[in-house]
Every structure is written in C-alpha cells, then in structure tokens.
Amino acid sequence: MTKVMIEWLDHQNRWRHYSSSHHEPTAYKTAQTRAERTGKRHRITSEEGSLIDVFEP
Structure with a gap:
C-alpha cells in the first residue's frame, strides 16, 4: 500500500x-x-516524492 502526502503552498512559495x-x-x-476553503494551492505527492495532482482554489 502506498502512502500519499497532502501539502499546501504558503505565502513564501x-x-x-x-x-x-x-x-x-x-x-x-x-x-x-481544503484548497477551496483556505484559498491556497494544495498538492498530492507519493511517498517517493513524485507529483500526483495539484488543486487550485
């Protein structure tokens, strides 16, 4: 089973x-x-660090 990480982009990029x-x-x-609620970009990455998806507010 693979683990996915949720990250968000702060005001300092x-x-x-x-x-x-x-x-x-x-x-x-x-x-x-969370991207819709906070108005900040969020992304999902795999455990190895590869990008899966990016969510815009």
Missing part, C-alpha cells in the same frame, strides 16, 4: 506538509476541499 493518507481517493477529497 514553500510547500508545507498538511497530512498523509494510505487511501488515495480520501486524499484527493481532503486536498480539494
């Missing part, structure tokens, strides 16, 4: 860790919902 999950569909929903 640095990616900050928010959460991690073993269930990718839940990570998608969490990142998308």
